[in-house]
Amino acid sequence: MEIYETHSEIAKRKSWLLALVVIVLVSLGVLILLQGIALALAVPLFNISIEEIMSLMQGDDTIPNGRMAMLFIQGLGSGIGFWLTAWIIIHWLDKANLKWDLQLSRFNNKKFWVALGITFGGMFFNALLIYWNSQMVLPESMASLEAWMRSMEEQLMEMTKYLTDFQTIPELLAGILVIGVLAGIGEEMFFRGVLQPKMHLYTGSVHWGIWLSAIIFSAIHVQFYGFLPRVFLGAMFGYMYVFTGSLVYPILAHIINNTFTVLMVYASNQGMIEFDIESTDTVSYPMALVGLLVLIAGIYYLQKNKPEPDGELD
Numbered sequence: 001m002e003i004y005e006t007h008s009e010i011a012k013r014k015s016w017l018l019a020l021v022v023i024v025l026v027s028l029g030v031l032i033l034l035q036g037i038a039l040a041l042a043v044p045l046f047n048i049s050i051e052e053i054m055s056l057m058q059g060d061d062t063i064p065n066g067r068m069a070m071l072f073i074q075g076l077g078s079g080i081g082f083w084l085t086a087w088i089i090i091h092w093l094d095k096a097n098l099k100w101d102l103q104l105s106r107f108n109n110k111k112f113w114v115a116l117g118i119t120f121g122g123m124f125f126n127a128l129l130i131y132w133n134s135q136m137v138l139p140e141s142m143a144s145l146e147a148w149m150r151s152m153e154e155q156l157m158e159m160t161k162y163l164t165d166f167q168t169i170p171e172l173l174a175g176i177l178v179i180g181v182l183a184g185i186g187e188e189m190f191f192r193g194v195l196q197p198k199m200h201l202y203t204g205s206v207h208w209g210i211w212l213s214a215i216i217f218s219a220i221h222v223q224f225y226g227f228l229p230r231v232f233l234g235a236m237f238g239y240m241y242v243f244t245g246s247l248v249y250p251i252l253a254h255i256i257n258n259t260f261t262v263l264m265v266y267a268s269n270q271g272m273i274e275f276d277i278e279s280t281d282t283v284s285y286p287m288a289l290v291g292l293l294v295l296i297a298g299i300y301y302l303q304k305n306k307p308e309p310d311g312e313l314d
Helices: 011-043 050-057 066-093 098-107 108-133 140-163 169-203 206-219 224-244 248-269 287-304
Strands: none
Touching: 011 050, 011 066, 011 224, 050 066, 066 140, 066 169, 108 224, 108 248, 108 287, 140 224, 169 206, 169 224, 169 248, 206 224, 224 248, 224 287
């Protein structure tokens, strides 16, 4: 029950190929532009040179203000970038109406707590998917590809560990803002708010719309050994949107999911708990099963109590 009301020619089913090409071009253009602006602004704001920023991207963790500079670049270049891409497509290209007054009116406390239960249930079950995905082994004939994939994964993990190795409260708050809030809003606006209803329209199936959007959502993170868990999260957010008729729920769920991980990493860094963002050595099957049951129960509740259609995509 996605809300995406438009009469633009480019948004119609017969124009699906042109629409997808335009989405890709607009997305790349906006993200590259904002990344460039973020890099230019980071130099004076954080008293850092372009050469030092390049060193940061290659794993140099000794540069002063480096973490805050990288969080700033990621927040402006990706979080705000996806939101701006969605805004341009919605308002300039498709001239669409998301009916935010209707979406906001559909938010209530009971469904929020159900969505929260789904989110944490999904986290517990996702731990099992993370473990399974990390055990992926390609055939011997693809050994060189597997070596490249693992090398890419290690580089991205090193950057993730650096970005989340918060040493001060301001760094923690910046991490919550960028990784939690901006990513949650920007990615949900683009992938669930724009891409999902389009995929629904082009395929004629709400389920294909959800899963194709989730696959693309996972693919853009370019983390091969985290691909399956992100597809699962994307689908979870997608069904949450369809069965509530409001983007507010998946946006909040995404923010809570990311923020919880950030807080866990910070608590671990401070010696409060034991938590290793990189570890996939152990998994609790009982907890994963409980999480799956909570997730299924929550999704079932939302499906049984979904609002009446009112201007949504058929």
